[in-house]
Amino acid sequence: MIETLIFLIFAALALASALVVVLHRNPIYSTMSLVVTLISLAVLFVLLGAPFIAALQVLIYTGAIVVLFLFVVMLLNVGREEIGEQRGLVQKGAAVVGAAAFLVIVGLTYLEGYGGAEMAPLDEEFVSLPGLAAELFGRYLLTFELVGLLLLVAVIAATVLAARPRPAVPAEGGALAEAAAVEPATEADERGAGVVTERPDGEDRLVASGGSAGGAG
C-alpha cells in the first residue's frame, strides 16, 4: 500500500521532471530537473529492492555527471533564450527517430526476454552486491573491460585536446585538472629562472620562481 503510493509519487515526479528537462528554456533549470529525475529513479530502484544500484545512480549521475553538466552550462554562459530558438526541423526529426528507435529496442527486449509471460521480479541474489559483482566480472567481463577501454580513450583524447601547448595564460580552473597542468613557459623565463626546463611542469616552476602567486591569475 505504502509502496504503491511511493511508487506513484516518484514515477509521476520522474516523468514530470523529465518533461521539464526537455521543455524548459533555461538550461540551468533543465539540468536541475534532470537531478530530480535521477533521484526519483533512484527511489524506484530502492523500491525494486536494489539499494546498491540506487546509491550508484545518485553517486555517479546526480553527484558527479550532472554537476559537470552544470559546470559546463555555467562556463559557456548559455543565455536563457538561446536554446529554444535553435530548434529546427532536423532536431525535431532526430528526436522522433530517436524516440522510435528507443521504443523498438524496449519492445524487442521485452518480447525477447519475456515473450508475454509474467515478468519475474528481481531476486535478492541478483541485485545484491556479490551477485552484481559476479555477473559483472564473470558473464559480462568482456563488455565491462570494453567500456573501461572506451572511457580510457575518452580521457586520453580529452587530455590531449586540453594539454596542447598554449602561449596564453591558463584559464583559472577552466578545465578540471588539465588547466592546472599547463603553465606558461614565458612567465618563468621572464623571471630569469634559467633552471627550468623548456616547458616546466608545476613543481619546477614553483621552485624556480619562488613565491610568485601570479600563475593562477
Next chain:
Amino acid sequence: MLFELGATAAKLGIFLVILLGLFAPVMVWVERRGSALIQDRPGPNRLGPLGILQPAADALKFFFKEDVTPALADRPLYLAAPVLGVLPALTTFVFIPFGPTVEIDGRAVPLVVSDASAGVLLFLAIASLGVYSLILAGYASNNKYSLLGGLRASAQLISYELAMMLAVVAVLIPVGSFRLTEVVAYQQELWTPAGMWNAVPQVVGFFIFMVAAFAETNRLPFDLPEAESELVAGFHTEYSAMRFAAFFMSEYIAMTTLSALAATLFLGGWSLFGLPEWAAAALAGLVGPYWLWMGLLGLFVLFFKVALFMALFVWVRWTFPRFRYDQLMRLGWKVLLPLALANVIGVAAATLAGWL
C-alpha cells in the same frame, strides 16, 4: 510496526538534537574562541562565562538582519540553494551507528537509524548532493564572484570526491560489506582481542580521507569557493541574514557528519576496545536498563571522537594558509588520486595475504 517507527523516530530525534542543538552552536563558539586563542587575542568573552552564550546572540542577530535578495537574482534557485545545503548534511547521519544491536523488551533494536546494505555508498551519494547548494547559490546570485565561487566548488568537490571514495574503498575491501555497522564490528576484532582501529593499518587511507574531507567541506586550506581575499565571499557573497546562517550551519553540520564517518571508518566508531560494553553492563547492574546505558555511552564515545576531528578542523583552519587554485587541483589529481589508487591496490594485496 509502531514500535519500530517509534524507535526510528527516537534515534532520528537524538541525532537532530545533537547536530542542531549541540554541535552547530558549540562549533561556532569553538571556532571563534579557537581562532582567538591561535591569534593570541581574547575573542568573544562577554556573554556568559567564557562567552559561551555568544552563538545564541549570533543566531538572534541573524534573525533580525535584513534578508536581501539581489534584484536580478534567479529567485527560486536563490531561495532553494541554502536549503539544499542543509538537507544532505543532516540526512547522512542516519547511516552512522552509535551502538551495537541491543534488546529492548525482548526486541532487537540496532542502534543506527538505517542499516542499509549499501550504507557507506548511500552516505557518500547523499553527501555529494551538497555541491548543488554551492553551484546554485553561485549561479542564482547573479554576481561574478558568486559564479566563480560556484564554479570552483563544483570542480573542487568532484575532484576530491574521487580520492575520498577510493580511501573509503580501501577500508571496505577487508570488511567485505558496505554496512557501517560491519565496519565497526570488523575493527572490534582486528589483530587483538580488543580490536584495533583501522587508522593503524590504513594510515595512508586515513590521511587521504582527511585531506579530502577538508576539501569537501570547503575548509581552509581548501576554502577556494569562498576565498575572501579573491572572491569577496565566493558563492554566498549575496546572501544575508538567516540564509547566510544556513550556509554557515550546513558547513558545520557537513563537518560533523564527515567527522562521524571518519571516526566510524578509521577510529572504531562508537566502540572503544570493549570499554563501553563493559561500563554499560556495570552501570546496568546498579540502575537502569543495559540498552539505555549502551546507547548513551556509544553516543558519548562517537561524539567524543567527532569532537576531536572538529577540533582538528578548527586548528588547521587557523594555522594553514590557503592553497592557490592550480595547486589545489594538482594536489587532488596528481598526488592524492594516484596515492589513493596505490593504497587500494596495497590494501587489496594485504587482504589477500591475510594480514587484514
